[in-house]
Amino acid sequence: MAPAKLSNPRLDRLIQIFSISAVIGMAVAIAANFFFAPTEMTMGNVQRLFYFHVGAAWVGSVVFGVALLCGVLYLRKSNRIYDVVSLASIEAGLVFLTMTIVGGSFWGKPAWNTWWIWSPRLTLITVAWLVYAAYFMLRGAIEDPHKRARYAAVYAIVSFVTIILTFVSIRIFRDIHPVVIGGTTEAAAGAAEGLQEFNGLDSAKMGITLTINVIAFSLLGTAWILARTRLQNLIDYADSLKTRVAAYLGGRGQSGQAVASGVILALPALQAQVSDPNLFNRYLIGGYAVMSSLALLYMLYLYVRQRNLSNDIALLTQLLQEDKRSRR
Numbered sequence: 432m433a434p435a436k437l438s439n440p441r442l443d444r445l446i447q448i449f450s451i452s453a454v455i456g457m458a459v460a461i462a463a464n465f466f467f468a469p470t471e472m473t474m475g476n477v478q479r480l481f482y483f484h485v486g487a488a489w490v491g492s493v494v495f496g497v498a499l500l501c502g503v504l505y506l507r508k509s510n511r512i513y514d515v516v517s518l519a520s521i522e523a524g525l526v527f528l529t530m531t532i533v534g535g536s537f538w539g540k541p542a543w544n545t546w547w548i549w550s551p552r553l554t555l556i557t558v559a560w561l562v563y564a565a566y567f568m569l570r571g572a573i574e575d576p577h578k579r580a581r582y583a584a585v586y587a588i589v590s591f592v593t594i595i596l597t598f599v600s601i602r603i604f605r606d607i608h609p610v611v612i613g614g615t616t617e618a619a620a621g622a623a624e625g626l627q628e629f630n631g632l633d634s635a636k637m638g639i640t641l642t643i644n645v646i647a648f649s650l651l652g653t654a655w656i657l658a659r660t661r662l663q664n665l666i667d668y669a670d671s672l673k674t675r676v677a678a679y680l681g682g683r684g685q686s687g688q689a690v691a692s693g694v695i696l697a698l699p700a701l702q703a704q705v706s707d708p709n710l711f712n713r714y715l716i717g718g719y720a721v722m723s724s725l726a727l728l729y730m731l732y733l734y735v736r737q738r739n740l741s742n743d744i745a746l747l748t749q750l751l752q753e754d755k756r757s758r759r
Contacts, residue, residue, distance in 0.1 A: 439661070439664065442657060442660065442661055442664075443661070445657050446654060446657045446658050446661060449650055449653045449654035449657060450654045450658070452650045452654075453647065453650040453651040453653075453654045456643075456646060456647030456650045456651070457647045457648075457650075457651060459643060459647065460482070460483075460486070460640075460643050460644045460646075460647035460648075461719075463482075463639070463640045463643045463644070464479045464482045464483065464640060464644070465479060467636060467639070467640055468482065468636055468637060468640040469636050469637060474541060476715050477537075477538065477541050477715045477718075478538075479715060480534055480537060480538045480715060480718045480719070481538070481641075482640055482641055482644040483530075483534055483644060483718070483719065483722055484531060484534035484535055484538060484718075485641060485644070485645075486641070486644035486645050486647065486648040487527045487528075487530040487531045487534060487648055487722065488527070488528075488531040489645055489648070490527055490645065490648040490649050490651070490652045491524045491527030491528045491530075491531055491652075492524075492594050492598070493649070493652070494520045494521075494523050494524040494527065494652050494656065495520065495521065495524045495563070495590070495591055495594050496591065496594075497516070497517075497520040497656070498516075498517040498518075498520040498521045498524065498587040498591075499587055499588050499590075499591045501513040501514070501516045501517035501520065501584075501587070502517050502583070502584035502585065502586075502587035502588045503584070503588060505517065505580060505581070505584040506581065506584050506585070509577075509580075511580070512660075513584075514580040514583065514584065515660050515663045515664070516656065516660060517583065517584065517587050518570070518583070518659070518663060519655070519656045519657075519659035519660045519663065520656055521563055521566050521567075521587060522567075522655075522659055523652055523655040523656050523659060523729075524563065525560065525563055525564060526655070526725060526726070526729045527648070527652065528556070528559065528560050528563070529560070529725055530722045530725050530726065531556070532556060532557075532560065533718070533721050533722055533725065534718050534721075534722050535553075536718075537715075537717050537718030537721070538718065551600040551603075552597060552600045555593065555596050555597040555600050556597050558593055559590075559593035559594055559596075559597050562590050562593050563590055563593075566583065566586055566587065566590065569582060569583060569586055570583050651726070655729070655730075655733070658733050658737075659733065661737070662733060662736060662737050662740070665737060665740040665741065665744065666740060668744060669740050669743050669744050669747065672743075672744060672747035672748065672751070673747060675747075675751060676747050676750050676751060
């Protein structure tokens with residue numbers, strides 16, 4: 432496995448390009464969701480959560496597919512970059528999956544009068560979340576980097592079965608969750624959840640808005656994967672420096688500052704009667720606020736951890752340089 436590089440100007444440039452594009456894309460998507468998309472007749476404005484919800488779900492599935500592809504490529508070529516990208520993709524995918532579940536809960540409360548129901552799709556998406564979360568437990572349990580990368584690659588390939596099952600579940604089992612893409616019968620089943628067919632200009636606006644959201648989330652996902660790849664490079668480089676410092680200082684290596692980040696999500700206790708359509712806006716704003724907060728927290732996590740790792744690397748490099756001078 433090739434060693435990590437501290438500096439990669441091309442990667443830095445790509446991160447900057449996709450980060451700026453993602454910010455612009457998400458701003459356009461939010462504007463389209465609120466001011467361009469038509470208002471659904473049954474649920475009113477709360478249906479506008481549909482665009483964020485589907486965008487996050489679709490891109491989350493795609494990045495898990497990227498992890499699968501990188502897992503296959505790593506097993507064939509044993510190139511470190513495929514392991515790193517697979518790791519970055521699964522971490523970003525978990526954030527998107529969490530956003531999907533949260534957004535769906537805010538949509539489900541006014542639609543089904545409950546935050547959650549153990550229907551086949553919701554059960555399987557919970558299983559998928561737990562399976563991919565266990566990916567990081569697997570990596571943490573194996574010390575040898577080559578063996579860890581191989582096992583992680585196999586796990587990423589097998590885990591994608593949960594995404595496939597989640598997608599096809601509502602076509603196999605009876606489910607309250609609407610089918611977003613389907614025939615007339617399936618579309619009618621989702622009408623109560625704000626997915627009845629639009630005609631003419633309204634239909635075109637809905638399709639355009641959904642496309643804008645998918646593109647915006649795709650840009651965001653790409654930026655996250657690239658940023659997480661750079662972060663992993665820093666982690667690996669810092670680990671190599673710690674080993675060198677431990678060797679130079681006779682086992683008295685300086686340990687880097689560890690950063691632990693977790694997100695505790697508590698759904699607000701909204702007890703309003705959903706029979707009043709005017710109160711649906713609470714769920715709309717709540718859904719967008721929590722999903723956006725998750726995205727912002729993950730970006731903050733990437734920034735803080737990268738900053739701390741950069742400080743660690745600077746300190747370790749200084750220790751190595753001072754030790755070399757003292758030995759001359």
